[in-house]
Amino acid sequence: MSINNINELNSLHMDVLKEIGNIGSGNSATSLSAFLGKKVNIDIPTVKMMDINDMADHLGGPENMVASCTIVFNGDINGIMLILLSDKLVANIVNYFFPSDEEVNVMKLNDMQISLLNELSNIAIASYINAISEMTSLSAVISTPSICVDMVGAILNLPFVSFDHMSEKIISIAQNFRIGENTIDSNILMIPDIESLNKILNSLGIE
Amino acid sequence: MDIIVKIADMKISKANDVLITYALGSCVGVCVYDYSKKIGGLSHILLPHDSGNLGKKDPYKYANTAIIEMVRQMEKQGCSKLFLTAKIAGGAQMFSVNNSHISQNSSSPFNIGERNIQSVRSVLKFLNIPIVAEDVGGNYGRTMKFDLSKGLIIIKSVGHGDKML
Numbered sequence: 001m002s003i004n005n006i007n008e009l010n011s012l013h014m015d016v017l018k019e020i021g022n023i024g025s026g027n028s029a030t031s032l033s034a035f036l037g038k039k040v041n042i043d044i045p046t047v048k049m050m051d052i053n054d055m056a057d058h059l060g061g062p063e064n065m066v067a068s069c070t071i072v073f074n075g076d077i078n079g080i081m082l083i084l085l086s087d088k089l090v091a092n093i094v095n096y097f098f099p100s101d102e103e104v105n106v107m108k109l110n111d112m113q114i115s116l117l118n119e120l121s122n123i124a125i126a127s128y129i130n131a132i133s134e135m136t137s138l139s140a141v142i143s144t145p146s147i148c149v150d151m152v153g154a155i156l157n158l159p160f161v162s163f164d165h166m167s168e169k170i171i172s173i174a175q176n177f178r179i180g181e182n183t184i185d186s187n188i189l190m191i192p193d194i195e196s197l198n199k200i201l202n203s204l205g206i207e
Numbered sequence: 208m209d210i211i212v213k214i215a216d217m218k219i220s221k222a223n224d225v226l227i228t229y230a231l232g233s234c235v236g237v238c239v240y241d242y243s244k245k246i247g248g249l250s251h252i253l254l255p256h257d258s259g260n261l262g263k264k265d266p267y268k269y270a271n272t273a274i275i276e277m278v279r280q281m282e283k284q285g286c287s288k289l290f291l292t293a294k295i296a297g298g299a300q301m302f303s304v305n306n307s308h309i310s311q312n313s314s315s316p317f318n319i320g321e322r323n324i325q326s327v328r329s330v331l332k333f334l335n336i337p338i339v340a341e342d343v344g345g346n347y348g349r350t351m352k353f354d355l356s357k358g359l360i361i362i363k364s365v366g367h368g369d370k371m372l
Contacts, residue, residue, distance in 0.1 A: 061229075149365075153214070153232070154348025161254055
């Protein structure tokens with residue numbers, strides 16, 4: 001049996017997706033921690049089925065400023081991953097790698113700073129996808145990351161125009177991770193298309 | 208009174224209300240205004256066309272169905288097509304992609320902003336409604352405030368200043 005519409009997902013499906021998020025983000029956190037030389041904590045993941053308006057509200061309101069890094073993955077499974085970092089966290093990370101007296105202007109990052117964020121996102125997402133690949137034996141190739149610092153509502157346009165336009169909701173597997181002592185929440189969203197969702201569930205023996 | 212227009216939604220009101228829609232990315236905000244009656248509509252569209260018959264279920268999601276339905280309802284409220292003018296904003300490409308396979312593919316989600324703009328233009332042309340002002344394209348989000356007492360629009364963005372249309 002396969003699902004045609006994400007509204008058909010039941011609580012067992014949701015639990016499996018949560019576990020996938022957990023394993024993926026756990027791997028991301030380990031890689032990030034090695035890269036940053038700091039402790040990275042993760043919370044219990046949440047699996048959300050939301051329409052775009054609810055998701056924007058959930059992420060702090062449509063006009064909330066975030067730095068986002070997007071990666072498209074293709075192969076046996078297809079979808080989009082978004083990392084959403086608060087502007088404060090971006091400033092922190094940049095300062096940590098390139099200490100300077102000048103305040104970091106998140107709206108006007110220079111090439112080095114963008115490159116740093118790209119690399120960080122690349123590491124986080126690649127290790128996430130790797131974990132899922134290993135678990136499900138489904139492979140995927142990830143694109144190069146693309147950074148955008150803007151209102152979260154505008155950033156969310158992308159996942160909502162990306163897949164079949166049949167359902168107004170998308171499924172996102174979201175995880176908060178906290179870096180260092182300062183507890184600044186960030187979100188990592190994994191948004192598979194419906195076909196990939198079926199493949200992931202089937203590969204794990206879920207009917 | 209401020210009236211919020213959500214994504215893939217549409218609202219019509221009259222002076223002295225203000226129609227607001229937040230954070231247009233690749234979406235396009237379409238304002239249609241009747242100067243004589245001071246009635247205006249704001250539509251926040253997400254996609255260029257309804258494929259199949261999806262527009263029946265979600266008319267305000269797609270440029271073609273949303274604008275036609277908005278104008279139909281405005282005419283129902285006494286607006287005349289002769290007095291209607293349009294102002295549009297949005298249609299940005301939020302993420303730049305290096306991979307040419309992704310960025311140049313005509314059905315890629317990354318350049319949907321451009322296709323939204325084209326679709327909005329052609330629907331307005333079909334309805335004979337002139338576009339008198341616009342702030343489209345670029346790579347940044349916009350918030351649109353449509354003051355129905357004067358038909359003026361303020362575009363707010365992060366880091367790209369404010370504009371009046």
